[in-house]
Amino acid sequence: MSTRRNRRRRNTEIKIRLAMGVTALTVVILGGILITKAVHNASDKKENHSDITAEKEIDNKQSDQKESSKTSKDSQKETENPVTEDPAPKAEETEKPFTLADLENPEGFDIRPTENGIVLQNQQIDLTGLDTTSLDWGQGGDKDQWNRPAGCMQYQEKYGKYNAYFIKDEPEKKVIYLTLDEGYEYGCSPRILDTLKEKNVHAVFFVTESFAKQNPDLVRRMIDEGHEVGNHSVTHPAAGLPSQTLEEQTNEVVGNHNYIKEQFDYDMHLFRYPAGKFNEQSVALLNNLNYKSVFWSFAYLDYDVENQPDPAASLQKLMDCLHPGAIYLLHAESETNTQILGDFIDQARAQGYEFKVFQ
Secondary structure, X not given: OHHHHHHHHHHHHHHHHHHHHHHHHHHHHHHHXXXXXXXXXXXXXXXXXXXXXHHHHHHHHHHHHHHHHHHHHHHHHHHHOOOOOOOOOOOOOOOOOOOOHHXXXXXXXXXXXXXXXXXXXXXXXOXXXXXXXXXXXXXXXXXXXXXXXXXXXXXXXXXXXXXXXXXXXXXXXXXXXXXXXXXXXXXXXXXXXXXXXXXXXXXXXXXXXXXXXXXXXHHHHHHHOOOEEEEOOOOOOOOOHHHOOHHHHHHHHHHHHHHHHHHHOOEOOEEOOHHHEEXXXXXXXHHHOOOEEEOOOEOOOXXXXXXXXXXXXXXXXXXXOOOOOEEEEEEOOOHHHHHHHHXXXXXXXXXXXXXXXXX
């Protein structure tokens, strides 16, 4: 009996120990599982946190780049189109047509010649072998795309090397060079000078020696009022300078030059050929006498004082022939020219033309 109880007690103790061992082992296993799971969860959270942080950093960088790009574009727009305050409304102004001459003389288009004239120092030309065939100048009727006489362009190209001018080759400039021939006085010159003074236009007056001797007050007024005085020879030979010897031609030019110099202390440097007759040798001679030979790109039958053309028709003719770089020849003894000169200046200016003194 006692032995059985002891055996039972030992078996019970063994079971209790086994149960405790199993329980302890279960606790250890469960603890290990929980710890492993906790570590795994912590690792997942850390990875998730890192991913979120990285995503946020990428998003932030992209956002910064977008913002930077936007700022740069905005800055560029501000530079290209600066924001300015709306200016106060201005009165509507009439825009003046631009010409290249505005760059040459910003304070005013017309330039007053020197009161003592101009002295040239031309390069001298050998006259030997130059053509002596006499030519009668006239601008002709053929026109180019700028309404310029084609003959003027051809002669300018051929004789320009001798300081001869048939037109100013300046198609970009709406300029008129006004010139008036004075062979004798017919009572018109004072009124012409009045008109030019009123319109603030300067011109070239080509005078003969006989005109200067008979009208010294007019020549003095031309100089004093800012006009250029040009040489139209001593005697104005009807057959033209080419009909004379080189010595005679020289005397025609130098004789008038010296007279104007002595009487008015004025040096002329522009020459107008009597009757428009010239040749190659003659224009070279004028170059050697330190002159420019000035012909014309517009002239009409205005010099017959007994048969003056209709003023309205003449004014229309002057307007129809407007062209850039024009050298207009008008005779100062013409009553028609005297009547229409002011209207011609006004209407030419209305077409965008300016008047400049030829020098």
